[in-house]
Structure formats: structure tokens, C-alpha cells
Amino acid sequence: MVHREQELGIGDVAERTGLSVHTLRLYEREGLLIEPVRRSSGGHRVYTEPDVEWLINCTRFRASGMPLATIRRYVELARQGPGNEAERLEILRRHERRIAERVDELTACLGLIRRKVGVYEELVADGVTEDPWTPRPPRAT
Structure with missing residues (x-):
């Protein structure tokens, strides 16, 4: 069969x-x-x-x-x-480096977001209604 x-x-x-x-x-x-x-x-x-x-x-x-x-x-x-494995490897290595750089960048972004989440969790838990770190527009005089 x-x-x-x-x-x-x-x-x-x-x-x-x-x-x-x-x-x-x-x-x-x-x-x-x-x-x-x-x-x-x-x-x-x-x-x-x-x-x-x-x-x-x-x-x-x-x-x-x-x-x-x-x-x-x-x-x-x-x-x-067969015969061009070195070039295929280089394509993958180049892309691997780009991804690693992007992962590092995203990890830094995630760290910032997590710190900000922590700040706002504390503000909410403490009942604060105004964020002291957010710039306000200037008041008209």
C-alpha cells in the first residue's frame, strides 16, 4: 500500500x-x-x-x-x-540580534509601566484623587 x-x-x-x-x-x-x-x-x-x-x-x-x-x-x-547554510545562518543570526534588542527595549518599557502601576495602586489605595506627578495646564489669569 x-x-x-x-x-x-x-x-x-x-x-x-x-x-x-x-x-x-x-x-x-x-x-x-x-x-x-x-x-x-x-x-x-x-x-x-x-x-x-x-x-x-x-x-x-x-x-x-x-x-x-x-x-x-x-x-x-x-x-x-545544501551549500548555503552559512548564509541562512547569518540571516537568522541578524534577525535574532534585532529581536534581542527589541526584547531589551520592551523590558525597559515594561519596567516603567510596572513602576507607574505601583504608584497609581498606592494613590488609589490611599484615596488620593489628584495625581501630584501629572503636569497641569497653566491657569488663565
Whole structure:
């Protein structure tokens, strides 16, 4: 018996990945899939589990701020096969550095927000109705 990989329609893939059908078509047009999307005899797009796994990776790359052009370059290298791992590694390292910098920035922002929340929790608990640290507009004379 020949094992045939499960085929998924575009709606199934949209549901599994959280991407809209429109975005899936865009990713295909932009060349962001490792393998070309196959078509059924009726002309409908047919996806496989590896397609879904790759699309989930793409959503994580995008959520982390990776530009489509960078993903496209990574895909081009992956399609070429072995021999360009150093370039793929550099793409990922560059992005990793950008994410680490952003995490540091967000951590500092979170620290500020937490300090402000603490101040306002104390004000509310003490029944203070006016924030002594908020600048007021000048009074008209």
C-alpha cells in the first residue's frame, strides 16, 4: 500500500495557521513557500503538512518583525539545497540580534509601566484623587 500524504485545502490551511486565505495567496505570489503549491485536477490549491509547518514558521518570522524580503531570501536559499547554510545562518543570526534588542527595549518599557502601576495602586489605595506627578495646564489669569 502506498502512503499518500494528507492533502489540505486552502480553507483548512487558513484555519490551521491563523492566516487568511488572502494572505496564503499573497505568500504564494511572493514566493514564500519552500515548495510550489500543487493544484488539484479541479485547479484548487493543495497543501501538505510540511507546507503547514513552514507557514507556521513564516507567521512566527513575521510576528517577530522579519520582513517578507528576508523570508523570501531565506526561502530562495532553502530551495537551492545544501551549500548555503552559512548564509541562512547569518540571516537568522541578524534577525535574532534585532529581536534581542527589541526584547531589551520592551523590558525597559515594561519596567516603567510596572513602576507607574505601583504608584497609581498606592494613590488609589490611599484615596488620593489628584495625581501630584501629572503636569497641569497653566491657569488663565
